[in-house]
Ligand SMILES: Nc1nc2c(ncn2[C@@H]2O[C@H](COP(=O)(O)OP(=O)(O)OP(=O)(O)O)[C@@H](O)[C@H]2O)c(=O)[nH]1
């Protein structure tokens with residue numbers, strides 16, 4: 001019965017001309033009859049006063065990296081492309097105050113008081129994920145040149161809310177500590193394989209149960225590598241922040257009864273800066289006081 005009614009109403013809607021004035025009263029009634037389905041949508045408004053973090057992570061990038069010949073353990077082309085895509089997210093979407101990325105992931109922090117998309121989690125997350133994914137494909141050639149993109153990459157997204165500055169800083173510290181732990185492991189692992197001549201399973205056995213100090217020691221005593229001198233991009237990941245820069249231009253002006261003259265106009269512009277510094281200690285936060293809003 002219901003099916004028949006729907007089919008009849010749909011038939012009517014199909015036959016109607018697109019202009020609303022041509023809808024018959026029965027199709028309007030049908031529309032209002034269907035409208036209750038709207039109530040099935042769940043409210044996913046993010047709690048007020050919390051920082052909204054969207055974290056993206058590449059889907060099955062272990063395979064993606066293999067198939068696209070990423071250099072091991074770090075591929076600077078891939079890392080730069082991730083950062084270029086994150087930059088595009090920050091430029092195109094409102095209210096992101098800081099982003100942090102490493103490996104195949106990027107976290108975007110929306111300002112605490114944002115009201116963008118009425119703080120709806122699904123809107124925020126899907127906009128970030130789609131802008132990032134399309135940018136990754138769009139800018140691929142700029143970083144990989146002739147190396148073809150073999151299939152469309154995907155990124156998963158999640159939303160996490162942090163109610164205090166302390167929690168948000170701990171979140172970002174956690175991601176940077178993760179970068180450090182993985183990079184130290186990967187650096188020793190691939191040094192043992194590439195320079196030490198070990199097979200991958202031998203290198204794995206060698207590193208089983210070792211602590212950070214042991215890994216540093218292997219690098220230093222066996223390969224003369226001081227881990228602290230390795231690229232900060234690989235050790236610290238990338239942090240994107242807004243920086244204000246003054247841009248000066250000269251303009252010619254002519255006032256009535258005066259000679260034409262040149263004046264210098266200085267404008268403050270916001271630009272994204274990519275940093276590879278420590279964000280766990282206080283220094284970074286003291287140098288960038290605009291990122292956090294007061295806890296109150
Ligand atoms: N060679 C190389 N591989 C990388 C690089 N960056 C990321 N990867 C690969 O991407 C993987 C990312 O790890 P995960 O996100 O935990 O795993 P995943 O394979 O993406 O799987 P899911 O995220 O669960 O879908 C790493 O384990 C590496 O295999 C890189 O610069 N060079």
Ligand SMILES: [Mg+2]
Nearest residue numbers: 057058059061
């Ligand atoms: Mg992944």
Ligand SMILES: [Mg+2]
Nearest residue numbers: 057103104105
């Ligand atoms: Mg990952």
